Amino acid sequence: MTETKIPTTLIEFSQMFHTEDACIDFLMNIRWPEGFLCQKCGTSNGYRLKTRDLIECSNKFCCNQMSVTSGTVMHRSKQDLRTWFWGAYLVSTLTPGISAVQFQRQLGLLRYETAYNMLHKLRSALVAPDREQLLNEVEVDEAYIGSEEEGHPGRGSEKKILVVCAVELIRWIDKKTENERVRPGRIRLRSIPNASSNSLVPFVKENVKTKSVVHTDGWSGYSPLSKEQYDHKPVVQGRGKDAFYMPHVHIVFSNLKSWLLGTYHGGVQEKHIQAYLNEFVYRFNRRFWRGPAFKRALGLATEAECWPTYKSLYKAGEPDGWLHPS
Numbered sequence: 001m002t003e004t005k006i007p008t009t010l011i012e013f014s015q016m017f018h019t020e021d022a023c024i025d026f027l028m029n030i031r032w033p034e035g036f037l038c039q040k041c042g043t044s045n046g047y048r049l050k051t052r053d054l055i056e057c058s059n060k061f062c063c064n065q066m067s068v069t070s071g072t073v074m075h076r077s078k079q080d081l082r083t084w085f086w087g088a089y090l091v092s093t094l095t096p097g098i099s100a101v102q103f104q105r106q107l108g109l110l111r112y113e114t115a116y117n118m119l120h121k122l123r124s125a126l127v128a129p130d131r132e133q134l135l136n137e138v139e140v141d142e143a144y145i146g147s148e149e150e151g152h153p154g155r156g157s158e159k160k161i162l163v164v165c166a167v168e169l170i171r172w173i174d175k176k177t178e179n180e181r182v183r184p185g186r187i188r189l190r191s192i193p194n195a196s197s198n199s200l201v202p203f204v205k206e207n208v209k210t211k212s213v214v215h216t217d218g219w220s221g222y223s224p225l226s227k228e229q230y231d232h233k234p235v236v237q238g239r240g241k242d243a244f245y246m247p248h249v250h251i252v253f254s255n256l257k258s259w260l261l262g263t264y265h266g267g268v269q270e271k272h273i274q275a276y277l278n279e280f281v282y283r284f285n286r287r288f289w290r291g292p293a294f295k296r297a298l299g300l301a302t303e304a305e306c307w308p309t310y311k312s313l314y315k316a317g318e319p320d321g322w323l324h325p326s
Contacts, residue, residue, distance in 0.1 A: 006291035013089055013294075023081035024053060027068050030295065031302050040064040073121040073307040079114070083107055085298070091122050092297040093290045097263045097279060117310045120322075123275040124308055125301040126282040127325040134168040134186055135209040139249040140216050141165060142195055145257060145273065146266070161270050163256075163277065164203050165189050167249045184248040186285045189256070189277040190326050191270070197221045201228065215246055256280055271317035274324040 007013040017023050028036070028048075036046035038057040045058040049065070057064040069075045074084045086107055090098050098106070104115035146160035168185035188207040192199040200221045208214060210229040216222040218236035225232040235245050259280060260268055268276050286293035308322040315321030 006295050007089075008291040013086075017082060017085050020053075020081055023085050024048075024068050026085075027081065027298065027302070028055070030299050031068065038062060038064055039066065072302045073125055073304050074301065077118075079109075079118065083109075084118070087118055088122055088297045088301065089294050091119065091126075091279065092283065092286070092293045095283065095287075097259060097283070099263055113310060117308070117313065120272075120275060120313055121307045122297065122301065123279050124306075124325065125304040126278045126297065128296075128300060129303075133209040134166055134188065134207055135212050137169040137171070137213040138208050138215070139167045139169065139246040140200075140204060140208075140214055140222070141246055141249045141253075142192070142200070142219075143253045145260065161273050162192050162195060163189055163253075163273070164192050164200060165249050165252055165256075166204065166207050167252055169248065182248070184252065187252055187281055189252075189281050191273045191277060195219065195221050197224050201225060204228075204230070217246070252284070255284075271321075272313075272324065274326050278325065 005016065007016050017026070035044055036055055037044050038046060038059065041057060041059050041062040041064065043057050043059040043062060046055045046066075047058060048055050054065045054067055057066075067075065069077070069081070074081065077084065087103065090103065090106065098119075100112060100116040100119055103109070103119055104112050107115070109115045109118075142162060142164040144160035145163050166188045168187070170183050170185040171180055173179070174181050188203075190203055192203065197220070201224050204214060204222075204225060205228060208230070211231070213231045213233060214222075214225055216225070216232065216234050218234050222232065222234060237245050256277075260266060260276065264276070282297070283293065286296070308316075312320075312322035316324065
C-alpha cells in the first residue's frame with residue numbers, strides 16, 4: 001500500500017474524496033497499511049471487487065469476501081462513505097465542534113436522529129485504547145459544568161455535573177528572552193460522581209504516569225496521591241500569588257464551558273457528557289495537527305470494538321444502555 005496523503009484544507013479534502021471509490025481506497029490504506037489481511041484464513045493478499053465494493057481473499061481455498069467497512073462504526077450504514085468522511089472531518093477539525101442540527105444541515109441528512117447517531121458513533125471512537133499517560137508535570141483540578149445552583153455553590157451543588165481535568169505542562173526556554181515559558185500539552189477529562197478520593201485518585205492513577213509532579217489545590221480528596229508514587233504538590237488557593245495557581249487547568253475548564261454553551265447552548269445531558277468530553281479532549285490534543293487528526297479519527301473508527309446504536313444511546317445511563325468510553 002502507498003502512503004496516504006492527508007488533507008489539511010477543505011479544498012484539499014473535497015478534491016481527494018470527490019468519489020466513493022476514493023474514500024474506499026483511502027480507508028483500505030488506513031485499515032491495512034501493510035496490505036490486506038484476510039480475517040478468516042490469514043492470507044495477506046486480496047483484491048477488490050469493483051462491482052460490489054467488497055474485498056475477496058486471493059486464497060482459492062478461502063475466497064472470503066469482506067466489506068471495507070466491516071467491523072467499523074460505518075458498517076451497514078445507509079449513508080455512503082463520502083458522508084461519513086465529511087462527518088469525521090468536521091468532528092475532528094472544527095475548533096467549535098458541530099451540533100447534530102448543524103451536522104444534519106451541512107451533510108444534507110433527512111432526519112435529525114441519523115445525524116445524532118452518526119455523531120455519537122464517531123465520538124465513541126475518539127478514545128484511543130493505547131493512549132499514553134500524561135507525564136513529568138501535571139495540573140489536576142475539578143469543576144462543575146452547568147449553571148449556578150442557588151444556595152449550593154461549588155462542591156455543595158447537587159444538580160451540576162462534576163468533571164475532573166488533568167493538564168500536562170510543557171516547559172521550554174524562550175530563546176529571545178531566555179525566560180522559561182509554560183504551555184498546556186495533552187489533557188484528560190472525566191465526569192465523576194463526587195469529589196472524594198475514591199473518584200479523584202483512580203482518575204490520576206489511570207491518566208498520569210507515576211513519579212510525575214502533580215499540582216492540585218488543597219482539597220482532601222487528593223491527599224492519598226502522596227502515597228501513590230507521585231510528587232504531590234498541593235496548594236491552598238487564596239489571594240496574592242496563590243490566586244492564579246494552576247492557570248492552565250482553569251483555562252481548559254473555561255474553554256470547555258464556553259464550547260458547551262456556544263455550540264450546544266448548555267443542553268448536554270449528564271448521561272452523555274462523557275462523549276462530549278472525549279470529543280473536546282481529542283481536538284484539544286491535536287489542535288496543532290488538523291490533517292492527522294482526521295486520519296486518526298478514521299483510524300480509530302475502524303478499530304472500534306463496539307459502538308452505540310440509536311436505541312442504546314437513548315438508554316445511556318441504564319443497565320442495558322450505552323456506556324460512553326472514558
